[in-house]
Amino acid sequence: MSKTPPPLRLSLLLFVLISLPLIVISQSTDQSILLKLKAQWGNPPSIQSWNPSSSPCDWPEVNCTNGAVTGLSLRNMNITKRIPATLCELLSLTELDLSWNYIPGGFPSFLYNCSNLKVLDLSQNYFVGPIPADIDRMSPSLKYLDLGGNNFSGDIPAAIGRLTELRTIRLYMNLFDGSVPREIGNLSNLEIFEMPYNGKLAASRIPTEFGNLKNLKNLWMTQTNLIGEIPESFSGLSSLKHLNLARNNLEGKIPAGLFLLKNLSELLLFYNKFSGEIPKAVEALSLSQIDLAMNNLSGSIPQDFGKLKNLTVLNLYSNRLTGGIPESLGLIPAMREFRVFKNMLNGSLPPELGLHSEVEAFEVSENQLSGSLPEHLCSRGVLQGAVVFSNNLTGGLPKGLGNCDSLRTLQVYNNHFSGEVPFGVWTGLSLSSLMLSDNSFSGQLPASKLAWNLSRLEISNNRFSGEIPVHVSSWERMVVFKASGNLLSGKIPVELTNLSQLNTLLLDGNQLSGDLPSQIMSWESLNTLNLSRNTLSGYIPAAIGSLPDLLYLDLSGNQFTGEIPAEFGRLRLTSLNLSSNKLSGQIPDVFDNLAFENSFLNNPNLCASTRILNLPSCYTNMSASHKLSSKVLAMILVLSITVFVVTVLLTFFIARDYRRRKRCQDLSTWKLTSFQRLDLTQFSVLANLTDDNLIGSGGSGKVYQVSTNCPGEFVAVKRIWNTNKLDERLEKEFVAEVEILGTIRHSNIVKLLCCISSDNSKLLVYEYMANQSLDKWLHGKRRKLASGMGLARHVVLDWPTRLQIAIGAAQGLCYMHHDCSPPIIHRDVKSSNILLDSEFKARIADFGLAKILAKEGDQHTMSTIAGSIGYMAPEYSYTMKINEKIDVYSFGVVLLELTTGREPYCGDEHTGLAEWAWRLYSEGKTITDALDEEITEPCYLEEMATVLKLGLICTSTLPSTRPSMKEVMHILRGYGPSEGFEVKKVGRDFDISPLLGAATYLASYKRSKKVDDSLVYSV
Template sequence: MGAKMGQIVLIICIMISTISAQENRDLESLRGLKRAWKNTPPSWDDGSDPCGGSWDGITCKNHRVKKILLPNMGLIGDLPRYIWQFSELEILDLSYNKGLTGSLTSEVQNLTKLTNLILVGCSLTGPIPDSIGNIQSLNYLSLNSNGFTGQIPPSIGNLMNLNWLDLTDNKLTGSIPVSNKRSPGLDMLTKAQHFHLGHNQLSGDIPPGLFNSNMKLFHVLLNNNTLWGPIPSTLGLVTSLQIVRLDSNSLSGNVPSNISNLTSLQKIYLSHNKLTGPIPNLTGMNDLCYIGLSNNTFDDQFGVPSWLLTLPALETIKMHSANLKGELPAALFTIPQLQNVDLSDNDITGTLDISSNPSTQLQLVDLRNNRIGDFIQQSEYKHSIGLILAGNPICRENDVNDSFCRTPTKTAPYSTPYNCRSPSCDSGLELSPNCQCAYPYKGSIFFRVPLFSSLVNSTFYTSLHDSIMVFFHKEGIPVDSLSLKNPQIDPNDYLMIDLEFFPSGEQKFNRAGIIALVSALNLGTFIAPKEFNFYFFIPETETVYTFMSEISGNGGAKRKSSNIGLIVGSVVGGCVLLVLLVLAGMYSFRHKERAEEAPRHSQPFALWDPTSGSGDVPQLKGARSFTFEELQNCTNNFSEINNIGQGGYGMVYKGNLPNGQLIAIKRARKGSSQGGLEFKNEIELLSRVHHKNVVGLIGFCFDKGEQMLVYEYIVNGTLKDSLSGRTGIRLDWMRRLKIALGTARGLQYLHDHADPPVIHRDVKTTNILLDERLVAKVADFGLSKPMSDADRTHVTTQVKGTMGYLDPEYYMTQQLTEKSDTYSFGVVMLELITARKPIDKGKYIVREVKEATNKDKKLYDLHEILDPTIGLSSDLNGLERFVDLALRCVEDRGNQRPAMSEVVKELESIMALVGLNPAESLSSHLTSYEGASKDYDYPYSNDSLFSYTGGDSSTKLHTK
């Protein structure tokens, strides 16, 4: 027994010695990097432990370096040998360090466990080493935007797990490698979804063997090279393809007819080649939204191909200099989703007819430099469509000064709306959308193949903004707000948007925050909305970002590294003690673990000290913890003067934080039935909700036996109060439209972007609040229901809500869906135009409007029930479409109602119809609102926010 125990101890000691040696090899390699590079993070201190969490950009597991994430850190140097010595390294991201020069050596193959290699936007040169094909674990290879030369290594074909291959924007030459008996090739990458090889100097033909039916490719981007020869027919075998970019090469011959097999294709770019024969027939491509066939030498085509009219998703047609002749059919302009048409520099003749009922999405028709002699709609042309006829006979006639004969000026680009009353900051600081002064981190995001063409539709940008912010909050990345600016199509036909990120809680980001931000965008962990598709992010490198000062000496936070000699000297004696301690301690540990388990479930905050942040901290996304004393001080000791209401939850108090911010505090009654675990779950859910059209949770208090929720203070009360005239705020038609759109955007956020998605369950005018600029904010999640992915169709639940707003299908089946909120919102829309209660004196507003509607008459003959203060004497443009939408929302069957995303789009379309910019609904000027900001009573003083009653009725609904 003694001999066997001795063997066990010896084996353990050998293992510990080996592990210690490996750990110290990583430590020495990191110190080597520190010596080799300039501008390493100040936290890289020789006296601290790199795996102790104090070295920015270094992530360890079991004391081995797993990730090195140092994007845009201003590093200067080459790629030293130390970088290839981390045998457990999985992710290496050194992107956008322009000061990194030199070559990528063959030693890269030593990183045998590497899954992600990201060296984008450095200044690396020389060939890509053939040894890179030995890293079998590699999944993501991104070497774009460097100065790599030579050929694409055929060995890349050995990377059988590779999903993403991006070598764009280098100086690579030679042909595209395919496999043969002697060599591998890119055709062997059957798991790959992305071939991004554009903007190089690749030559030769596109090998037919590059494509096969076993591939799962989504993107093939070979644009801007010097490829010649025909497009291989094997391309038509890869039926998973969504984007094909072969433009700006010297390709010739006919486009293969089997390209129509690519029924999942969304965009095809064949412009700027030497293609001949007939224009390819793309019939059956029902997902195709972009066609680029310009600047080729196709056979003469009279009119446009008839199959164009059969593509339901088509948004953009670019066929300038494509040998088109004859007249254009009016039906071309009625394709439902059509936005942009460029048929300039052809031989189009005759009379132009853009149809009396063109696509509602149509924005630009460029027909310059053709032979069009007349325009049927000339006298009634209203500029809603950007039409360009310059260089046609119709514009050469005397006295013709129509706008369509001039090249239009660009419209003002989109930018994130700001709602700041006093937009001024100290020198060097910039104002954030949340009205805080800070130093933003700047960059640009590029979408190679967005699935839309309109640059003025704010819906897309709002969706992108909200998705990014939701992701940052979910991942704990310290971004307080985000500004999107200047969307434009760059020379590469990419959609480029400038981004400004503002730090959370500080004036500057620290290095850890920037590393987390840039790495998330580099690694593709953020998934953009489907309309934007795949992207890459380039930080601003013209100026070096000044990070927040590093704080040192904080209570001994730095851990001193272990000395190698000490480890070796003590390991033998320590091993024996270790074995004894492990055996003796297992029982004690398990006993203690069981003892702690019960109170930890019943008191989830028992180990959490809110002043130190230790223990079981709730996983919050932007909300802060207040002490009882803090809230006591800002409410004058919860005085009666500060008491602004009460409800089912408890009292509501108005408070004033030291920074001047007004808050509303919901204080639970003593002896509340809600336990600590439920309260923790609630604040974790509420803290994930961040949207300008949803009332925001600022924080909470779980201290001294108190449970309190702290919200932003909304000064202009509820929509119900304004419609009733109580506030003195006059709501004309335009303002009601903006309020409807803001509310719809808030609900769409809850349904589509909140994490987890949320069904509100009690949408009504008392739960819609108006801020000082009358921006609508959806309030009160007392009844809201979070959804898992499995719940997306419906949730079976007891019926809760307010009579008059309640979805009848939900009431009958007890199956709650997002369309239940749509129904309630439809009732709110009807309230907006009538100012009537949902149920009043036995009359139901939905039935009243349905019965009164006469679609053959102006305003649907609703004059008798419309609210007179809406402005009946003025032109109520769009009201009929508004009523149509409201009635669709209150259909009895949920599957006949639109989703809130569709409601938002229709409301934005109505706003555009009446001459309003939908984006302005988020940034209206305070001076335009009479009676705004009348701080008369806080809306939470309305007990209906707690008891869920409708109007003045006392009816409560809680049916099982």
């Protein structure tokens, strides 16, 4: 056994004795500096672990080497004050991360004194002003610099090119308005250069000097106002892996050398002005993503693309490509997303597509393709979207689609398909959109239940026959049902009137007969009804006149008789057609104007009070016998009314006596659980659950207004379960709402006063919201609401009120996400679940779908999909993994509603509001064009535009790019009142424009090869 020589042991001992005091002194000094730093920051709660009784090396945010502080990781610590110069007294500091805080002020030039700094991350803060022109005075050993997500402006200094040790520069999402300095090309060690979403930069070319960056691996310059061509020198970037120059104004041909770079894995050049053909020779066999969409490319798809065995995403849509699709693309084993829609491609589709790879998105619409659909598209069971409309495709739908449980949307309209639709397509577990119109499909609609989540069914202009099945009542989520121009027969089933979310119903041009169902009050959301060109008969139901949102009504070409119901006068129709029927009597006066001159043609027995519409006058040739018989008619009328009144009174007293006895018998079975002091009893609540007190209804029950023992005060009672048979889903909703609302208190969350339950009924009693829900004020129901409140004129919420509502709702959600332990996810945020008190202060309501997370940040998978059409985040409907970002998406839709005035599912014919707003922005349209015309006061335009942009960011397709509710609230409060909010206001100079565009591709370099965040359907 060897021994350490005595002289060496003595040397080691002396070294330890000398070093130990230095280490102790260093720790002590660094501790005092950090405690001083903490005090200067106002002792934020996030770093409470910093205390004099422990070593700084034991604090979780501090890294030490040999007892000296070398690194500070203070990411997302709610720091709201400037950085103190004290920081650079940490002499050994090499790494500093202050990202995702709220730090204001200009660039902290005192950091020049941090002489050993190698890593500096100041991203996602509120820094303003220019980056200093002498930034090269920073530590010469600086390797990592991240200033992204701030409000830096002016030029990017050329001096940055003298920090020769830099490996990484990130300058994304700022307000720079100069140009990109060519001096960056001098950084021979640079590996990552990212500065996307700097749309205010001056139009400039890509510096040719960038071709000197031989070690460059990532170059990301999306939306930086680049013009001209890609320099040929880029062909020499041998280390390049990721190139993203999307959303610029680049033009010319794509350099052929890019496709020869051996290490290139991602080539993203979409949304530019490139022209010419795609280079034919492809030797970059590492390519996994190619996105050349939305350019002016011509020619054919290169055959060599079939060699790219690692290719997962191929986006070539919206170009001018011709020729066929190479069959070799169907053999690529890694292919997941294939999008070539909106070109001029012809020929047949690769027959083996989907057989060798897990294809998730297949979009080839708007081409000239022929032949049949690939038989194996869903052979791996992961296909989520097949979008092939507007081609010349023939044959039947592949049988494999009938077993495709992952399929969310199937859009094959405007082709030449024929035969029967595979039964499994109708009943798919995940299917939400089925669009088969304008083909030659035949057969009948299935007699069994359709896909439980189906919200859009379009089968117009085919050869479907038979009756509409009574199982139509199971289509609970149906929003659009279009079945025009088929051979459907029989009566319209009364079950169809139970679809409360139905927005559009088109059954024109069929062989339907019989009377219309008279009870259609569930169609409260219906705005388009077309039943023309059938053989329907009988009277037109008066209940149609009570549909609050109806705008388009066409009952022409039938055999309706009798009078036009007087209730039609309540409608605010933009289009009405009752022509070619057998109607008689006087038309309602509201239609007696030239706007409806073609609405009543070919009804010989109709008349009007005037001759404006060229109809006979209802007062012509009135004979004397009519006048003489008026006395007799009056006597009969009086007698009939007397008999009716006596009968009603007797019935009322008998029924009231019975109900009182019944309530007394059943009262003992009710249990009241109170959460605070009440001025009511369960008897007083139960006695007032009558139709006269009904103020709303939804998917899980009805809501009543009930008076308390205090005059003029009310409560709202929600009856969410009323059945003699156990309903497990509604029982869970009841438990969820009581569990959540009974334990939390916040001024922007509706108060649960008590719950009342029995074996077959569950009641929740809330504070009463005098102004009901936000959706009634924003959309078509506000006229009805204003009328019900005694307001004589059309009432529109002004912008300050809308902003107040947005801030209040954001505060409620922020409390749920960030201040509750564990966090609470609502899962059904929408304008109808935002209630308004008498002062229009917002409360979040309806927690029947809420989910409490076990641990902060966890993702939970739900067994069923919950939420509402138009508000659901795209990832939720197919992954069913939930976190706080699904609420952020839904709240973003609410912000879009507040700013545009549009309804969530009314973007246009095929899209929701979020998709419509994003497309409007991506097409370069002016933001102010989308704002609600009824409230566009000039002094509020800037605020409204900013909130609309915030709504866009919240509805980003990628969850990772959406802000947290704390950040959303922080931005909103920059434009509203600030009382009770700890973080300083953003201020009106805060510009979130650079964030736009990042919402889809901010995380593109960090995403895994498995694309599970989004699908970009061509509609």
